[in-house]
Amino acid sequence: MKGSLRNLLNLASAELEAWVAGAGFEKYRGRQIFQWLYKKSATDFDSMSDLPQDLRDALKAAFYFHLPKVVEAKPSADGTLKFLFELEDGERIEAVVISDEDRRENTLCLSTQVGCRYGCGFCYTGTMSFKRNLSSGEMLGQYFAARARLAKRAELHRLVFMGMGEPLDNFEELKKTLGIITSRQGLDFSSKRITVSTAGVIPYLDETWGLGVHLAVSINAADPAQRTRLMPINKKYPVEEVVKALKKLDRSGRQKLTAEYVLLKGFNDSIEDAHRLARLLSGLDLMVNLIRFNAFPGCAFEPSEEKRALSFQDRLKSAGFMVFIRKSKGQDILAACGQLRGSRP
Numbered sequence: 001m002k003g004s005l006r007n008l009l010n011l012a013s014a015e016l017e018a019w020v021a022g023a024g025f026e027k028y029r030g031r032q033i034f035q036w037l038y039k040k041s042a043t044d045f046d047s048m049s050d051l052p053q054d055l056r057d058a059l060k061a062a063f064y065f066h067l068p069k070v071v072e073a074k075p076s077a078d079g080t081l082k083f084l085f086e087l088e089d090g091e092r093i094e095a096v097v098i099s100d101e102d103r104r105e106n107t108l109c110l111s112t113q114v115g116c117r118y119g120c121g122f123c124y125t126g127t128m129s130f131k132r133n134l135s136s137g138e139m140l141g142q143y144f145a146a147r148a149r150l151a152k153r154a155e156l157h158r159l160v161f162m163g164m165g166e167p168l169d170n171f172e173e174l175k176k177t178l179g180i181i182t183s184r185q186g187l188d189f190s191s192k193r194i195t196v197s198t199a200g201v202i203p204y205l206d207e208t209w210g211l212g213v214h215l216a217v218s219i220n221a222a223d224p225a226q227r228t229r230l231m232p233i234n235k236k237y238p239v240e241e242v243v244k245a246l247k248k249l250d251r252s253g254r255q256k257l258t259a260e261y262v263l264l265k266g267f268n269d270s271i272e273d274a275h276r277l278a279r280l281l282s283g284l285d286l287m288v289n290l291i292r293f294n295a296f297p298g299c300a301f302e303p304s305e306e307k308r309a310l311s312f313q314d315r316l317k318s319a320g321f322m323v324f325i326r327k328s329k330g331q332d333i334l335a336a337c338g339q340l341r342g343s344r345p
């Protein structure tokens with residue numbers, strides 16, 4: 001907000017139509033404005049050449065455009081690019097572009113909150129206190145600002161909501177953002193190219209799944225006490241209840257469900273841990289992503305040794321799961337999974 005002005009990127013198509021009608025113009029003009037924003041990448045009202053001048057004037061009197069300021073765009077040796085963004089109120093967040101050279105694809109990892117309430121022990125964001133939710137305009141702003149910095153003609157092919165914050169704790173803004181990203185008149189991005197990650201916020205699992213995106217659920221320990229030590233959210237949403245909720249999802253479509261498991265040396269990486277995980281997940285059709293822990297300043301954990309990670313993977317495979325050990329990217333610039341914090345330590 002700038003005084004009474006609003007960031008235009010915070011409005012869904014229906015909201016724009018309602019505003020346009022309320023201002024005394026034909027409703028369809030709202031869709032036109034939406035298309036200018038998302039199809040033609042307009043960033044000022046004067047370039048919206050097919051709108052009448054009085055509508056452009058009314059827009060100028062009510063709205064403005066705002067993209068987050070790029071404080072830093074730091075490249076990693078492996079091609080990962082980490083952005084440090086500053087928001088209008090001075091808060092800072094991070095987003096990461098990960099390039100897959102084999103598939104020739106770029107994935108943008110977006111943040112949904114400034115800080116996080118949950119304090120997971122393996123996550124740098126968890127060492128910050130929760131400051132606030134991001135608006136949909138601030139989530140979309142990360143997309144536009146990152147895209148503008150990519151080399152000429154490079155595109156963003158996949159989006160993962162796995163940056164700072166718990167996306168399902170900011171569900172209404174997440175839903176609005178996904179609506180704009182996937183709508184035909186918006187960015188027209190296939191929901192099959194979007195993954196939302198969650199620590200297991202049970203009340204929103206079903207509704208998020210209903211948006212057609214892939215879901216990645218952070219499990220990280222099958223034993224309840226062990227998980228509570230690592231992920232305090234387990235007290236509120238116990239892992240057994242999370243699994244029960246996942247079993248109820250409608251699996252008739254082609255959406256992927258993934259269990260994420262960060263392997264921590266001597267904490268959750270034994271064969272017994274793998275057995276417990278296999279038992280917990282039995283009956284669920286999902287893929288398991290094993291993640292090598294990415295250390296950050298002041299963290300108490302160390303990554304598992306490769307041999308142990310492979311034994312863990314074998315145990316799960318023999319229980320019938322499809323299991324991958326996820327390659328980490330951007331570790332040298334603290335851009336890998338769990339390493340985002342939005343400010344320098």
Ligand code: SF4
Nearest residue numbers: 116119120123126165
């Ligand atoms: S892993 Fe997710 S839920 Fe846990 S502290 Fe980090 S951002 Fe929050």
